[in-house]
Amino acid sequence: MAEKPVLGYWNIRGYTQATRFLLKYLKVDYEEKLYEFSPPPDYKKDWRENHQFSLGLDFPNLPYWIDEDVKMTESIPIFREVARKYGRGIFPNEEETLWKVEMVESLILDILRFFTYVLYRSDQLFELINEVQPEKFKVLENFFGNNPWVLGSQLSYLDFLLYEVLYQHTVLKSDIFQNFPRLQEHIKNFEAIPEISEYMKSSEFIASPVYTPVANYKI
Ligand SMILES: N[C@@H](CCC(=O)N[C@@H](CS)C(=O)NCC(=O)O)C(=O)O
Structure with missing residues (x-):
């Protein structure tokens, strides 16, 4: 086996x-x-x-x-x-729409990479996050439109990545998405998926820490 x-x-x-x-x-x-x-x-x-x-x-x-x-x-x-x-x-694999999938993935990764970079390398975390990230939050917020998930009507692997990236920002500052109701909603919608909420209640779920002990900010 x-x-x-x-x-x-x-x-x-x-x-x-x-x-x-x-x-x-x-x-x-x-x-x-x-x-x-x-x-x-x-x-x-x-x-x-x-x-x-x-x-x-x-x-x-x-x-x-x-x-x-x-x-x-x-x-x-x-x-x-x-x-x-x-x-x-x-994992969407229709050739004609892959460009869009990869574009969204790249934006989410930009947000993630910048977040981890400043978390480890800078002591001006809040200033830099406030300066750089809201522009990206805004385009994502608009991109959702009335769709329930980031790529449209279907849940995709990118919703998992987006959730975690957004969640990590809220650990830093709980009201960071106060001007982005659609992103707040994404966090709620994702946590409400039955398999996810069950896992989050289980002993296997690691709620924290978010990053390693060498990060400048311990979250
Ligand atoms: N580019 C790699 C970076 C991995 C990385 O930096 N891993 C860190 C923890 S997040 C680590 O401690 N790696 C073990 C090591 O450095 O030996 C990835 O995205 O997986």
Whole structure:
């Protein structure tokens, strides 16, 4: 019998929570391998010395995903791989509309990358977030129109990514979306999906921390 796929990551939300939501929503039978941080200052010590180079990964890192012949790292490609393989309809693949899917994905990733960059590298987090992100929130807000989900009437893998990116911003500042009712609604709608709300109530759900101990802001 084939072994269960394994998702390896720190015991945090970080770069992997959207994939966890996806796996739970899709009811994939997988194993979650959670790595604990070593005591400071070398918090990656245990991972680096005892695990990182023994898994057969081309680019040894966390998160990783091992599923039969697939042994991969890089959080967004992992997220896409899970959506493609197990998603049955959640990963849109109509050639004519892929341009739109990829455009939305790229915008969400811009928001995410900027957020993590300032969280780790800057002590002017709030100033920079306020200066840069609202413009992107606004175009997304408009893009939703009257659609229930970001790509239209169907829930797609991008709703999972968008939810996690928006949620992480609310941890920083709970009213950050006060001028963006449609984005607030997205958070509520996503959390109301039965499989998601069930998972969020379970002991497996990692509510926090959002990022690693070396982030400038501990959230
Ligand atoms: N580009 C990679 C970055 C991965 C990364 O920075 N991982 C951090 C945690 S979020 C880590 O601690 N990796 C383990 C290591 O550095 O050995 C991705 O998106 O997955």
